[in-house]
Amino acid sequence: MTDAPLTDLSRRSVLGAAGVAGLAALAVPATPADAQPLGRQGRLPKRVDVVVVGAGLAGLVATDGLARAGVDVLCVEARRRVGGRVLNHHLDGGGVIESGGAFIGPTQDRIAALAKRFGVRTFLEYNDGNSVYVSSTTGRMEYSGTVPPDPTILPDAATLLTRIDQMASEIDVSAPWAHPSARDWDAMSLGEFIRRNAVNSSGVGNLIKSWTQPGFGADPDELSLLYTLWYVACSGNEENVGTFSRNSDTADGAQERRFVKGSQTVPIRLARELGDHVALGAAVRTIEQRHGGVLVHTRRGTVRAKRVIVAAPPPLVLDIEWYPRLPTRRLQLMRHLDMGQLMKCDAVYKTPFWRDAGLNGFGVNDSGAARAVFDNSPASGDPGVLLAFVGGQTWRTYGPMSKDERREAVLAGFAAMFGDEALEPLDYVEHDWTKEQWTRGGPTAFHAPGTMVDFGPAIRTPFGRVHWAGTETATYWSGYMDGAVRSGERAAREVRATL
Amino acid sequence: MTDAPLTDLSRRSVLGAAGVAGLAALAVPATPADAQPLGRQGRLPKRVDVVVVGAGLAGLVATDGLARAGVDVLCVEARRRVGGRVLNHHLDGGGVIESGGAFIGPTQDRIAALAKRFGVRTFLEYNDGNSVYVSSTTGRMEYSGTVPPDPTILPDAATLLTRIDQMASEIDVSAPWAHPSARDWDAMSLGEFIRRNAVNSSGVGNLIKSWTQPGFGADPDELSLLYTLWYVACSGNEENVGTFSRNSDTADGAQERRFVKGSQTVPIRLARELGDHVALGAAVRTIEQRHGGVLVHTRRGTVRAKRVIVAAPPPLVLDIEWYPRLPTRRLQLMRHLDMGQLMKCDAVYKTPFWRDAGLNGFGVNDSGAARAVFDNSPASGDPGVLLAFVGGQTWRTYGPMSKDERREAVLAGFAAMFGDEALEPLDYVEHDWTKEQWTRGGPTAFHAPGTMVDFGPAIRTPFGRVHWAGTETATYWSGYMDGAVRSGERAAREVRATL
Numbered sequence: 001m002t003d004a005p006l007t008d009l010s011r012r013s014v015l016g017a018a019g020v021a022g023l024a025a026l027a028v029p030a031t032p033a034d035a036q037p038l039g040r041q042g043r044l045p046k047r048v049d050v051v052v053v054g055a056g057l058a059g060l061v062a063t064d065g066l067a068r069a070g071v072d073v074l075c076v077e078a079r080r081r082v083g084g085r086v087l088n089h090h091l092d093g094g095g096v097i098e099s100g101g102a103f104i105g106p107t108q109d110r111i112a113a114l115a116k117r118f119g120v121r122t123f124l125e126y127n128d129g130n131s132v133y134v135s136s137t138t139g140r141m142e143y144s145g146t147v148p149p150d151p152t153i154l155p156d157a158a159t160l161l162t163r164i165d166q167m168a169s170e171i172d173v174s175a176p177w178a179h180p181s182a183r184d185w186d187a188m189s190l191g192e193f194i195r196r197n198a199v200n201s202s203g204v205g206n207l208i209k210s211w212t213q214p215g216f217g218a219d220p221d222e223l224s225l226l227y228t229l230w231y232v233a234c235s236g237n238e239e240n241v242g243t244f245s246r247n248s249d250t251a252d253g254a255q256e257r258r259f260v261k262g263s264q265t266v267p268i269r270l271a272r273e274l275g276d277h278v279a280l281g282a283a284v285r286t287i288e289q290r291h292g293g294v295l296v297h298t299r300r301g302t303v304r305a306k307r308v309i310v311a312a313p314p315p316l317v318l319d320i321e322w323y324p325r326l327p328t329r330r331l332q333l334m335r336h337l338d339m340g341q342l343m344k345c346d347a348v349y350k351t352p353f354w355r356d357a358g359l360n361g362f363g364v365n366d367s368g369a370a371r372a373v374f375d376n377s378p379a380s381g382d383p384g385v386l387l388a389f390v391g392g393q394t395w396r397t398y399g400p401m402s403k404d405e406r407r408e409a410v411l412a413g414f415a416a417m418f419g420d421e422a423l424e425p426l427d428y429v430e431h432d433w434t435k436e437q438w439t440r441g442g443p444t445a446f447h448a449p450g451t452m453v454d455f456g457p458a459i460r461t462p463f464g465r466v467h468w469a470g471t472e473t474a475t476y477w478s479g480y481m482d483g484a485v486r487s488g489e490r491a492a493r494e495v496r497a498t499l
Numbered sequence: 500m501t502d503a504p505l506t507d508l509s510r511r512s513v514l515g516a517a518g519v520a521g522l523a524a525l526a527v528p529a530t531p532a533d534a535q536p537l538g539r540q541g542r543l544p545k546r547v548d549v550v551v552v553g554a555g556l557a558g559l560v561a562t563d564g565l566a567r568a569g570v571d572v573l574c575v576e577a578r579r580r581v582g583g584r585v586l587n588h589h590l591d592g593g594g595v596i597e598s599g600g601a602f603i604g605p606t607q608d609r610i611a612a613l614a615k616r617f618g619v620r621t622f623l624e625y626n627d628g629n630s631v632y633v634s635s636t637t638g639r640m641e642y643s644g645t646v647p648p649d650p651t652i653l654p655d656a657a658t659l660l661t662r663i664d665q666m667a668s669e670i671d672v673s674a675p676w677a678h679p680s681a682r683d684w685d686a687m688s689l690g691e692f693i694r695r696n697a698v699n700s701s702g703v704g705n706l707i708k709s710w711t712q713p714g715f716g717a718d719p720d721e722l723s724l725l726y727t728l729w730y731v732a733c734s735g736n737e738e739n740v741g742t743f744s745r746n747s748d749t750a751d752g753a754q755e756r757r758f759v760k761g762s763q764t765v766p767i768r769l770a771r772e773l774g775d776h777v778a779l780g781a782a783v784r785t786i787e788q789r790h791g792g793v794l795v796h797t798r799r800g801t802v803r804a805k806r807v808i809v810a811a812p813p814p815l816v817l818d819i820e821w822y823p824r825l826p827t828r829r830l831q832l833m834r835h836l837d838m839g840q841l842m843k844c845d846a847v848y849k850t851p852f853w854r855d856a857g858l859n860g861f862g863v864n865d866s867g868a869a870r871a872v873f874d875n876s877p878a879s880g881d882p883g884v885l886l887a888f889v890g891g892q893t894w895r896t897y898g899p900m901s902k903d904e905r906r907e908a909v910l911a912g913f914a915a916m917f918g919d920e921a922l923e924p925l926d927y928v929e930h931d932w933t934k935e936q937w938t939r940g941g942p943t944a945f946h947a948p949g950t951m952v953d954f955g956p957a958i959r960t961p962f963g964r965v966h967w968a969g970t971e972t973a974t975y976w977s978g979y980m981d982g983a984v985r986s987g988e989r990a991a992r993e994v995r996a997t998l
Contacts, residue, residue: 187720189948192691221686221949315834319818328933329899332840335814341831396953400828434827448947449688450720454895 038082038271039278040074044301048072050495051296051305053284053320056084057484058469058491059311060270060278061114065492067277071499074305075274076298078283078316078438082271085313085433085442085471086481088262091348092427095378096262097385099344099431101443101481102376104263105256107237107246108482110489111266115259118269122257123379126355127250132363132373132417140416146245148364153207156198160208161244163197168232169241173475176230177453186453190228191221203366210364210372211248214389215479216446217340217433222392227447234478242476250362250374254480260379263481283438286321289464307498309491311469315339315440330463333455337472338448339441342391343399343432345369345410347425352377352384354418361386363417369398369406370413383426386414399432406430444479445472460490465498467491537581537770538777539573543800547571549994550795550804552783552819555583556983557968557990558810559769559777560613564991566776570998573804574773575797577782577815577937581770584812584932584941584970585980587761590847591926594877595761596884598843598930600942600980601875603762604755606736606745607981609988610765614758617768621756622878625854626749631862631872631916639915645744647863652706655697659707660743662696667731668740672974675729676952685952689727690720702865709863710747713871713888714978715945716839716932721891726946733977741975749861749873753979759878762980782937785820788963806997808990810968814838814939829962832954836971837947838940841890842898842931844868844909846924851876851883853917860885862916868897868905869912882925885913898931905929943978944971959989964997966990 039055052063055077063075081087087100104111104122115122133148134140143149147157167185172178179185194208195201205220212220216231235242235254246253259265271278279300286297287308294308310317314337317326326334352375354361361375371394376387388410390398398406407428414422433442447456460473469491474483538554551562554576562574580586586599603610603621614621632647633639642648646656666684671677678684693707694700704719711719715730734741734753745752758764770777778799785796786807793807809816813836816825825833851874853860860874870893875886887909889897897905906927913921932941946955959972968990973982 187690187718189688189691191686191948192688192694195691219686219949222947325936332895332933335837338834393949393953396831432827434831437824448721449690450718450892454892 039280040276044279044303047304048074050307051076051303052309052311054311055082055278057086057267057481058488060267061485061488062309062311062469062492063274063277064270065489069496073277074303075278076282076284077280080280083264083267085439086264086267088264089429093383095383097346097376098263102258102263103255105254106252107240108477109237110485111482114485115266118266120265121260123260124257125250125255126375127360129358129360131360134365134416136367146249152200153203156200156204160197164232165243168229171230171233173233176226177456182226182453186224186226187450188225189221189449190223190225193225194220206366213391213394214372217342217391217442218446219392222448224447224449224452227452234476237476284320288323294465307495308466309469309495310466313439314445327463329458333458336451336455337445339445340443341395341434342442343395343430345388345390345430346376347386347411347414348427349384349425352381353421365413368413369409373417388413467494538779539775543778543802546803547573549806550802551808551810553810554581554777556585556766556980557987559766560984560987561808561810561968561991562773562776563769564988568995572776573802574777575781575783576779579779582763582766584938585763585766587763588928592882594882596845596875597762601757601762602754604753605751606739607976608736609984610981613984614765617765619764620759622759623756624749624754625874626859628857628859630859633864633915635866645748651699652702655699655703659696663731664742667728670729670732672732675725676955681725681952685723685725686949687724688720688948689722689724692724693719705865709871712890712893716841716890716941717945718891721947723946723948723951726951733975736975783819787822793964806994807965808968808994809965812938813944826962828957832957835950835954836944838944839942840894840933841941842894842929844887844889844929845875846885846910846913847926848883848924851880852920864912867912868908872916887912966993
């Protein structure tokens with residue numbers, strides 16, 4: 001092996017002009033704030049102390065933690081933008097909504113601190129009035145609280161959520177596999193747990209999809225029970241144990257607030273402060289560990305480092321060419337963390353008309369394209385925006401349709417909750433995360449049954465000089481922006497201790 | 500986009516000398532028959548009618564089907580050998596065993612016909628005398644038939660296997676997702692089905708691992724019930740419906756026979772006959788469809804074709820760079836076909852001493868490293884060889900150990916069945932399929948719960964001018980050599996109809 005310059009720099013250039021056009025499309029700034037070139041221009045340095053792979057929240061925070069400690073660090077990002085799964089969308093008529101991660105709630109202290117540092121304010125998710133529940137059997141009802149008071153479902157839901165909270169309270173968030181029942185709970189899907197413990201398991205199971213489809217991009221039958229319990233347990237911080245309602249609710253829950261200028265403002269401002277520590281359009285192809293160092297081969301050249309932090313979703317870790325190869329446990333862990341399937345579909349209206357009818361804009365439907373609906377209007381309430389999460393099984397049904405067909409189905413779902421006025425939006429915008437080359441799904445990667453106990457323990461184990469960040473590696477608010485921030489802080493501490 | 504020569508030919512050359520050494524190691528012929536260079540030497544043709552990707556059984560058979568019809572076809576293979584998951588191992592003292600797919604049984608007509616065409620004879624897997632069952636609770640017993648007569652397990656096993664056969668008999672092997680109960684069965688893992696239908700579910704579930712670990716490289720909790728039923732249903736042909744015992748047994752089952760010179764002799768002889776239609780060391784990096792044709796960019800250059808057949812395991816399909824991108828359904832299907840985790844561990848003895856004790860060499864253990872054991876001696880019975888499949892959960896426990904530790908555990912398992920003589924083999928050889936770069940696991944790729952109904956239907960759907968082969972695409976004996984052959988025949992027919 002030699003130090004010869006990387007010979008595969010042009011890997012993607014086989015796409016020729018069309019490829020360049022594709023890249024140009026990617027390069028369209030996601031927000032006006034992106035309009036000025038972000039990050040390091042020109043050649044990358046040949047040598048730094050630490051390379052961070054990925055400029056999502058986790059990678060940027062890790063970079064920040066190191067840069068502020070005086071470490072020579074470079075964050076390389078494949079896209080021409082920062083933020084990863086956090087992405088603003090500027091509405092044609094003005095106003096910002098999010099196409100990716102959006103909400104912030106109590107105990108999400110680390111994303112809160114970061115937003116505060118950059119002066120990004122939050123506002124309460126609109127929550128005055130009732131929620132709406134649409135059942136294909138019992139019809140439409142308005143309600144308040146966590147669970148719709150459907151008499152065919154409520155008793156089961158109450159029992160299940162109590163049990164889930166109780167079991168989750170026993171989980172060590174940093175080692176769920178150490179629980180005495182870990183293997184039994186991992187053997188079981190959340191779906192099986194529901195079938196075992198509910199009288200009307202199909203009814204309550206269907207309702208719970210309105211939580212798992214947005215929350216995991218997956219259905220109860222796809223999720224390891226142990227993983228699900230851990231995810232609930234993670235919905236807290238060092239002082240507050242996670243609960244189902246903390247995870248799922250708007251009031252005092254994970255959906256309590258949003259960011260006034262859109263959540264992506266946080267990573268964008270952080271990246272601006274980091275300046276030359278960030279390099280965009282620098283997809284990593286190969287990571288080589290040898291001679292006491294690491295060579296990171298990127299689209300923009302090769303950088304040598306003492307340590308590397310990889311802050312990329314699992315499928316992208318597998319796409320990197322590793323030399324030496326990833327250890328078997330790490331490889332299998334990455335292969336067994338499945339990215340969810342999720343898209344966000346937003347309809348824009350002149351006003352949030354549902355508010356006038358005493359509705360908060362939140363709704364659950366046991367069928368159709370709009371299973372979980374939120375008021376996604378900007379802080380000003382101008383325009384009014386309704387958001388449907390289309391995830392898991394619902395994504396599999398509606399995702400492959402044409403945009404027009406899907407639009408019709410989503411609007412019909414909004415109308416079933418909020419009336420026919422919902423059928424005539426000013427605009428309809430959607431974002432399918434399964435189609436994002438540099439994410440491959442959303443909102444997070446999860447464990448199918450039978451894989452977390454065996455593969456999970458490798459989640460934060462460094463591979464030689466390579467360390468791991470990303471929301472999937474967090475022990476609080478994994479799957480959320482807060483988890484991403486925490487993971488970046490932890491990885492930075494981990495690497496600093498080695499330098 | 501231009502027709503410029505591929506610019507990323509050297510993608511793996513970043514590995515430099517070590518990479519070349521690695522390739523040289525790969526190039527060590529797996530069998531003496533491989534000693535003469537196999538396949539096309541020198542430059543690849545610029546243009547053919549059809550490119551087949553992968554020279555496992557499926558790809559070679561597809562190539563053969565086209566070549567014999569006068570089609571100008573080229574099969575490109577990443578490795579320096581053919582056979583894919585079919586791999587001979589030449590014992591130091593003489594004699595051939597298989598490191599990969601080995602067995603052939605009734606209704607596996609297509610692999611049988613292919614072997615016959617090339618004069619590769621089969622012999623009956625040694626099956627005289629009793630099998631051995633080792634239980635950590637009830638101790639060691641000898642038995643005959645499909646299921647050990649453990650009184651704590653037998654009633655449950657009998658009930659379960661009857662139900663599995665009955666349900667499997669209702670499955671349309673070409674469209675398991677069309678069964679009226681498909682979604683319910685897909686929602687459930689095999690493990691949940693066992694827990695629902697067995698009295699001593701942990702006992703019988705553990706026993707069934709001795710079938711799923713070798714058969715899928717996975718545990719019952721990882722397998723969709725629908726997928727499992729389909730797999731059982733596939734264990735047949737147009738005239739004979741598949742059954743559990745046909746799938747799992749030696750007598751009149753899938754493990755009935757082996758090949759006299761090792762199963763890899765079949766693909767090797769087929770490849771020799773195909774001559775210049777096969778090109779080794781030609782890993783495919785990119786497949787581009789445009790202007791009514793397909794460009795296949797390989798390590799040995801770019802070939803233009805009218806049609807392409809991809810006959811590679813799902814993880815490798817994802818590794819190819821696709822332009823345009825894979826359709827979402829295909830991408831998600833490939834991501835949701837999980838390769839099993841499996842290694843084969845063989846101990847070589849001067850003689851098959853267990854036979855003298857009236858034992859057939861087959862054994863099942865409810866714990867330890869050797870959960871499913873076969874007599875793997877060559878046809879001559881000289882030397883004697885015992886084989887342990889180490890798969891799924893057992894692989895996760897023993898796979899990461901050092902070879903010495905694992906050897907000790909495997910030999911202890913053999914000794915528990917066949918006595919202390921098993922502790923002193925002449926040789927010990929093993930093959931871990933999870934570590935094979937060009938396979939990534941074994942024996943097959945399977946569906947976790949909740950994914951087959953939604954993603955399965957895309958399994959044979961062509962993507963433009965790209966068609967799909969491989970044992971996972973078969974409708975009979977999927978996961979087996981016979982399924983690979985059938986899939987290659989089907990893909991060749993499909994493509995011929997388009998030319």
